[in-house]
Amino acid sequence: MFQNYIKIALRNLRQNKGFSFINIFGLSVGMAVAMLIGLWIYDELSFDTCHENYETLGQVMTTQTFNGETGTGQAVAIPLSEELKIKYPKDFRKVAMASWxxxxxxxxxxxxxxKDGMWVQPELPEMLTLKMLKGNIKALSDPSSILLTESLSKILFGELDPMNKLVKLDNKTFFKVAGVYKDLPYNSEFHNSNFFIPWDKYLAEQQWVKNSQTEWNNHSFQLFVQLNRSDDFERITAKIKDVPMKHLNAATDGKEEILLHPMCEWHLRSEFKNGHISGGRIQFVWLFGIIGTFVLLLACINFMNLSTARSEKRAKEVGVRKAIGSERRQLINQFLSESLLVVFMAFVLAVILVQLSLPTFFNELAxxxxxIPFGNPVFWLICISFTLFTGLVSGSYPAFYLSSFEPVKVLKGTFRVGKYASLPRKILVVVQFTVSVTLIIGTIIVFKQIQYAKSRPVGYNREGMISINMNTPELYGHYDALRNDLIKTGAVENMAESSSPTTxxxxxxxxxxxxxxxxxAIPLFGIVSVSWDFGKTVHWKIKEGRDFSRDYGTDTLSLILNEAAIKLTGLKNPIGETIKWNDKKWKIIGIVKDLVMESPFRPIKPTVFLMNMEWVNIITVRLKPGLPVRESLAKIEPVFKxxxxxxxxxxxxVDEEYAKKFQSEERVGKLASVFAVLAILISCLGLFGLASFMAEQRTKEIGVRKVLGASVFNLWSLLSKDFIKLVVISILIAAPxxxxxxxxxxxxYEYRSEISWWVFLVSGAGAIFITLATVSYQAISAALANPVKSLRTE
Known part of the structure; x- marks a missing residue:
């Protein structure tokens, strides 16, 4: 019996090649989108699960209140680590400090x-359950040891055995390779950590780090913990949250609390408000999950629409089958078998589309x-269940609808589908275009917000600037000589050093x-130490006063404030005023227009610029305009060498580093635009099929109207107006x-664009245009057909 079902299904597919293509291709695109989004969601949800202690690992976060605003961040003070170890030993299995x-x-x-790497206490590799390929996971208890990833080991040593070999870090310190561990997967927060080096060596080499061991208000480090149980996070947070305030003065240091952030929430729930988790990438997981569901639903709607639209064509087949003894159950099985066959073909094509798009397009975009985990039985179980579900959902309505026809009426020719028979199809078309128009509007708004932030005045000229990290001691103490040699190359306009980059x-x-x-009040200021030529290099804009200058020996005790800092101080005539800080008196000599150095979507941070060459660690070089960048870099490289x-x-x-600030939003926008295009494509495929069927169904009517004098435009508008009405209804639902x-x-976003009326107008007009373009081909073809042939078909 099942074999007969398949034969009949294949025969029907061959006889209706156009409809078969629309069904299979439309479904395959919808299933491919759902599969891609499913794989993306799985990757997001499985972030950091490569660590065996995933459920009990966490990071200590600090919540501070300054300038009337509360913020939560990862930076903590070193003494907090010892406090937790000594006073709360039963609550923490392991505690480990780490650098950035x-x-x-x-x-x-x-x-x-x-390469990027971290200074860490010896417990951290064990907490992360690194997969050691060589050596000992506890090796960092020796301050002269280093642990490398497998990939870094290969590029450093090739096929040589790396164990006990000496590597030089930052041109000053030798470390012995004491272990090689398997690279962490891309969906791990520690993926970019190519090596781990001992914390004790960090304390010995960096005096400021050593001094920080007793400084409770120096938040420059990270602290990771491992609990005994995964459900202990809230209980222990309540127990330890006030630990910092036992060592701080609220009047001078502000209010501070700590909390434990579980590793399982690092990636998806990383945004905080008033000291509590408020969201994060989990919003994108929900968003794309809903989009994937709707895109697949659109493809299923196409299948149902086209199947029910052709029901009259198969009504006599149903009548004959019932007349010779077929039960309704058998007819339902027949139509469901056809549906499952189409879905299976679509699934095979969808897997091919996903396999082709992952490495060449989707991975790069996302x-x-x-x-695709072909070797995972769970994947195949999900795929089979997914295919069966899609097939049953797609084929259920046509199966039950077609099998309900009365054989006597069908065979006598008195069967009529009724004036409401097309109502379900109309509702489904409205649903399709509601989703499509909503996606179009959403995509435009996302890109509008990105452009709004990109067009924000940044307060400096980032074109033609490069930044170099001062990782090695050789670059320190040669500011004037390095700057003069760079300018002599003819490729450099200016050079400066600072403690932070312009981004x-x-x-x-x-x-x-x-x-x-x-x-x-306990105001918080951003602090950037700069050299004399910083302003001239970045081209910042002096609003009042003057820039730093070698002509003034007192500039080492002078400050330049940005507009946000002046607003925070409330000073009416700030130039020449004195600010006390670190037991010194500083004179305000200038005000610069706000520089967008952090998020372009957030308010500007009040920032103070001062001169202290002991703090600088970034070199900023402005290339001379007019010269090819490659030629300029070739000239300055020998100087640095x-x-x-x-x-x-x-x-x-610098412009590329600034562009990275928009990556998350741009990625969402691009993914949303791709899904919107595919949703429209699937919807248009369905419209094309329905328009084709309607034109075929109304062949005689069109012939009679042409004989009576109807123009091509009259016939085109006759066939198109019903679809336009449905799309207009969709727009009215989608817009609000x-x-x-x-x-x-x-x-x-605190710095955000407005939702303009033209977005809805453009989206609606675009949907109507796409509908007309899709329907017009079939409508005009039918209108141009020879009426004689149409009327002879009786």
Whole structure:
């Protein structure tokens, strides 16, 4: 019996090649989108699960209140670690301090590379359950040891055994390779950590780090913990949250609390508000999950629409089958078998489409390294269930609808589908275009928000600038000589050094006092130490006062404030005013227009610029305009090699670093636009099929109208107006829905664009145009047909 079902199904597919193509291709695109989104969601949800202690690992976060605003961040003070170890030993299985994932120069012989790595206490590798290929996971208890990833080991040593070999870090310290561990997967927060080096060595080499061991207000480090049980996070957070305030003065240091952030929430729930988790990438998981469901639903709607639209064509077949004894159950099985066959073909095509798009398109767009897990039985179980579900959902309505026809009426020719028979198809078309128009509006708003932030005045000229990290001691103490040699190349306009790049503020400080300051206020300022030529190099704009200058010996005790800092101080005539900080009196000599150094979607941070050459660690070079960039870089590289011979010439373009601030939003926008295009494609395929069927169904009517004098335009409008009505209804539903959803999304950005009326107009007009373009081919073809042939078909 089943074999007969398949034969009949294949025969029907061959007899209706156009409809078969639309069904199979439309379904395959919908299933491919759902599969891609499913793999993306799985990758997001499985972030950091490569660590065996995933459920009990966490990071200590700090919540501070300054300038009336509460913020939560990862930076903590070193003494907090010892406090937790000593006073709460039963609550923590392990506690480990760590630095940030810094860039370092690592070398073995002539092989020199710039790689990111971390200073960590010996417990962290065990907490992360690194998969050791060679050596001992506990090796960092020896301050002279280093643990490398497998990939870094290969590029440093090739086929040589790396164990016990000496590598040189930042041209000053040798470390013995004591272990090699398997590279962490791309969906791990520690994926970019290419090596781990001992914390004790960090304390010995860096005096400021050593001094920080007793400084409770120096938040410059990370702290990771492992609990005994996964459900202990809230209980222990409540127990330890006030630990910092036992060592801080609320009047001078502000209010501070700590909390434990579980590893299982690092990636998806990383945004905080008032000291509590408020969201994060989990919103994108829900968003794309809903989009994937709707895109697949659109493909299923096409199948149902086209199947029910052709029901009259198969009505006699149903009548004959019932007349010779077929039961309704058998007819339902027949039509469901046809549906499942189509879905199976679509699934095979969908797998091919996914396999082709993952490495060449989707992974690059989504910044992922996803592959189809062909060897995973769970994957195949999900796929089979997914295919059966889609087949049953897609084929259920036509199966039950067609099998309900009365054989007597069908065979006597008195069967009529009724005036409401097309109502379900109309509703489904409205649903299709509601989803499509909503996606179009959403995509436009996302890109509009990105452009709005990109067009924000940044306060400096980022074109033609490169930044170089001062990773090695050779680059320190030669400012004037390095600057003069670079300018002599003819490729450099200017050079400066600073403690932060123009695309970030690395230090925030409190403890400032000035005339008229509220004694109860504890303002927080960003601090950037710069050289004399910083302003001339970045082309910042002096609003009042003057820039730093070699002509003034007192500039080492002078400050330049941005507009946000002046607003925070409330000073009416700030030039010449004195600010007390770090037991010194500083004179305000200038005000610069706000520089967008951090998020372009957030308000500008109050920032103070001062001169302290002991703090600088970033070199900023402005290339001379008019010269090819490659030629300029070729001229300045030998200069850096001369001053820093043991390191590769690594640099970053400032405009590219600034562009990275938009990556997350741009990625969402591009993915949403791709899904919107595919949703429209699937909807148009369905419209094309329905228009084709309607034109075929109304062949005689069109012939009679042409004989009576109807023009091609009259016939085109006759066949098109029903579809236009449905699309207009979709627009009326989609517009307020999209406005509500996107208004909520824009609330996440303090610096945001408005939702303009023209977005809805353009989206609606675009949907109508696409509908007309899709329907017009069939409508005009039918209108141009010879009426004689149409009327002879009786």
């Amino acid at each position: 994932n810094f860039g370092h120069i690592i070398a073995y012989g002539e092989n020199k590379f710039s 910044d992922k390294k996803i592959s 970030g503020v690395y230090s925030n400080q409190i403890g400032f006092d000035w005339k008229g300051k509220d004694p109860n 001369r001053f820093n011979p043991g390191s590769p010439f690594d640099y970053n373009f 829905s999209a406005y509500f959803l996107l208004s909520n999304w824009l609330q996440n």
